Amino acid sequence: MNTVxxxxxxxxxxxxxxxxxxxxxxYIFSGDPVEKDxxxxxxxxxxxxxSGFNEQPWRYIVADRGDTEAWKKALSCLVEANQAWAKNAxxxxxxxxxxxxxxxxxxxxxxxxxxGLAGANxxxxxxxLGLHVHMMxxxxxxxxxxxxxxxxxxxxxxxxxxxxxxxxxxxxxELAERDQGPRERKPLEEWxxxxxxxxxxxxx
Numbered sequence: 001m002n003t004v005x006x007x008x009x010x011x012x013x014x015x016x017x018x019x020x021x022x023x024x025x026x027y028i029f030s031g032d033p034v035e036k037d038x039x040x041x042x043x044x045x046x047x048x049x050x051s052g053f054n055e056q057p058w059r060y061i062v063a064d065r066g067d068t069e070a071w072k073k074a075l076s077c078l079v080e081a082n083q084a085w086a087k088n089a090x091x092x093x094x095x096x097x098x099x100x101x102x103x104x105x106x107x108x109x110x111x112x113x114x115x116g117l118a119g120a121n122x123x124x125x126x127x128x129l130g131l132h133v134h135m136m137x138x139x140x141x142x143x144x145x146x147x148x149x150x151x152x153x154x155x156x157x158x159x160x161x162x163x164x165x166x167x168x169x170x171x172x173x174e175l176a177e178r179d180q181g182p183r184e185r186k187p188l189e190e191w192x193x194x195x196x197x198x199x200x201x202x203x204x
Contacts, residue, residue, distance in 0.1 A: 005165065010183050019127040025134040027085045027179050028171030029163040033066055034090035038129045042162065045125035051114035057098040058118040060160075061148055064091055073147060078159055079138035085175055086136070090163035094144050095119065096154045115157055126162060134161040 008024045043060070051057060063074035074092040075083055086092060097115040101108050108114075123133040136159040144156040168176035194201035 007180070008183065010185075013188070017124075019124045023123060023127045024132070024183065026132050026165040027134065027175040028166045028168055029085070029088040029090070029132075029161065030166035030170075031065075031088045032090060032164045033064070034131065034162055034164075038126075038131060039064075039091055039162070041129060042122045042125045042131070046118040046122040049114070049118040049121045051117065052108060052110040053101060053103070055098070055101055055108060055111070055114065056118075057108060057111040058115045059096045059098065059154060061094040061096070061144070062091065063093070065089070074159075077140050077144045077147065078136065079140065082136050082138045082159070085172070086134070086159075086161045088163070088166075088171075089134070089161035090131075091161075093160040093162065094139065094148070094156060095158045095160060096144070096150055096156045098154050100153055111155075112157065119158070119160065122160065130164070131162060132165045135159070136161065 005022075005024075008022070010021045010024075012021060039062075043062075046058065046060070047056075049056075049058075061074065063070040065071050071092065074094060075087055077094055078086055078092075095115060095118075097111045099108060099111050100106060119135060123135070126133045137157075139156060139159050141156040144150060150156060168179045171179070188204050189200040192201045192204060193199055194203070
């Protein structure tokens with residue numbers, strides 16, 4: 001089982017945690033199952049993410065590939081292009097978020113942001129355990145709402161493929177090309193501003 005792929009390790013301009021450098025979103029998974037204790041560790045990391053008023057608005061629908069019916073149901077809620085590669089992950093998660101605060105019913109302006117924080121915690125914990133995560137926006141939100149009877153106050157937003165990355169040559173050539181593409185990020189100067197919009201911060 002793969003843990004770290006040196007060819008995919010980022011080369012940041014400043015020191016960061018190893019799991020940040022090593023994290024990438026593979027398209028080619030091995031199909032190996034994810035151990036229950038590792039899955040629980042990833043979920044526990046998500047549990048401890050920060051959120052506005054400690055609302056913890058995230059909700060995860062989890063399907064293990066070992067459960068055939070649950071797997072088919074979750075996979076069918078992804079767009080076709082994502083089904084093609086996500087079918088080889090070990091776990092699929094459909095991520096939803098509560099749109100209002102529980103304590104007073106008013107709209108929660110940070111529910112989507114908080115869902116992302118939980119996903120980030122989940123992802124880095126997975127990376128530290130030798131697993132990989134690929135987040136997806138390509139879902140059928142209406143299908144998720146209908147098939148899982150998601151309450152109106154909750155919004156299906158994204159999906160998570162969790163599993164062990166495989167060697168690119170073991171997968172579809174087109175997906176392998178994506179897996180081996182350059183890892184690039186915008187420099188800090190393009191998005192960290194100071195006294196006016198578009199002007200790089202003097203802190204850089």
